[in-house]
Amino acid sequence: MTELSSAPVKPPFWNNPQVRAIIFQAVALLATVAFGLYLFENTQDNLRRLGIASGFGFLSSPAGFDIIQTLIPYSAASSYGQVFWVALLNTLLVSALGIIFATLLGFIIGVARLSKNWLIAKLALAYIETFRNVPLLLQIFFWYFAVLRAAPAPRQSLSLGDTFFLNIRGLYLPAPQFQPGFGWVLATLGVVIVIVVVLTRWARRRQMATGQPFPILSTALALLIGLPLITFWLAGSPLHWQVPELRGFNFQGGLVIIPEMASLLLALSIYTAAFIAEIVRAGIQAVSHGQTEASFSLGLNSGMTLRLIILPQALRVIIPPMTNQYLNLTKNSSLAAAIGYPDLVSSFAGTTLNQTGQAIECIAITMAVYLTISLLISFVMNWYNRRVALVER
């Protein structure tokens, strides 16, 4: 600018917007770092003054308490570090199952909401409005303290063929016990999965090239179930079932789904499904009606229209808000503490924190874990989103 002027007047440096921006940023950065340091020092001071031990050494000391549901070996003699893994797996289990159930249920309700059948549409509407407008914690309490408490005592258990039992302590199922030779069945299953993947690709390529469809779904199902079954029979049925039986106070043996887990899972899935249903409806309605008409005029029936024309386009609208719901469900699973389900917040940020007094460490670890889980879900969903996104050619 100044080149034009024969005698350039150099403006003072604080009038230069670039220099000013750098100065402001430097000051902001310094202030943040100083504040962080102050907080850190202050905490260290306080901990020292109060004589509270700090550090992560406590993770290797023995925990000394039992946990009702453990997916990996655990006993009272295990360490607090093991408590962390047990609790984390319990959180992941309920979140993963919740995401699956909520998605299935949400899709069904969302499609039902758009049904031409008046009754089905209104029922879906009633479901959505009821469950998304009642606080989640209340729903958890409802399932836990009202519904599942109505189950009978162990000695009056409801039973199905003397193999499945339902009582107030939970749902007891036979536990699979794998005998040697079961590996062959698993190996067959692995091989079949590879075959199905290859077959699917081939079928798609053939349809693209010739327009000939191939009944891929039924073929894949037949292969997936049939071949492993034949191997299972050939290997001499290497799988036994351990049936739960009533001994002493309660059923022993078998698998048990505890009511704490069941009510948490029910509440999380049903609550989140209501939101997912609305997302699915929005996604479907975002696809212009002309697409449906065009599809019908090409001779596709309504099922194929939904599957081949509407859903692929609707998914582009559905995926991003769906990610939010998955994140919500995972974080909401921390309400488990209210009914005694041993999740991360209950067993680790609760009991472990309390028994060791290491509040800062336990909360920091727990927050970091939830952040990591959430970022992972985001990452996977974003990757999927990019795959279904409109590719501009």
Add this chain to the structure above:
Amino acid sequence: MNGLKTLATTAVLLLAAASAAHAGVTLDAIKKNGFIKCGVSDGLPGFSYADEKGNYSGIDVDVCRAIAAAVFGDATKVKFTPLTAKERLTALQSGEIDVLSRNTTWTSSRDSAQGMNFTGITYYDGQGFLVNKKLGVKSAKELDGATVCVQAGTTTELNLSDYFRANKMKLTPISYDKSDESAKSLEAGRCDVLTSDQSQLYAQRIKLAKPDDYIVLPEVISKEPLGPVVRHGDDDWFDIVKWTLFVMVNAEEMGINSKNVEEMKKSTNPDVKRMLGVEGDRGKDFGLANDWMAVVIKQVGNYGEIFDRNVGAGSPLKIERGLNALWNQGGLQYTPPVR
């Protein structure tokens, strides 16, 4: 990595912000506030229980009132904070409360690594088991395979695991945050047994719909000395809380109670005169009014009175004095003299 750093600072912020509230000596801060912040149980008849109007009563509550009487000469200057077992220690560490009087067990780790100071023992307790009579169980040794309800984050939870391990029995524990949930689960049959300190078992039993259907098993599996707790690092405040309790026990031993305290001031016994502030400066030594011990006894009562009206013969719990009788009456309550 950035996320991790943000988290770390957030966690740090939690403690730092809280600690700013108790800069300086605890007593000065309390005097400035005009009340004592006292952490109590979230609902345990006899120890800390709020009625429909929100008035607290119980042994633990009376200890807080006595401290307020000592500091302000007015037993009503207390702000009660109901806390669950899981919240209590962090609340004290962070300065949210000045004293924790919440049937808390005195243990070595709480005194050392967790930065607490236990000031004395208000109640000598031990862990027991509450079961439905229908089970036909007569001893805790018969509990192999039982489902047990327990409060999360307590010494009870640890003792329970230890006891079952020591006796080679299989345990299915359910840990609830609140004792009410444990009681509800016992009634519904979700668990066979409820375990807790014996005093709490009696207190929870009267809250059940049919208290007579339940019995407390004879075994006492642990030592649970319960008492008020303060933070490490403020000796003056520690002394005041500690001696408030000692004064009440001493008063019972000397036969001074809330009704006769004015009369006893005329006593010729030098021990009594010293304690009631008629003679000497024993009260002033604490940085409080010289007659604070008399005020505590007058407004709240001696240890025996508190015990009787909250958990003893004068209460629905009707717990025997047992270990909590004075040392010269066959119990363990013995305190240093005022001198």
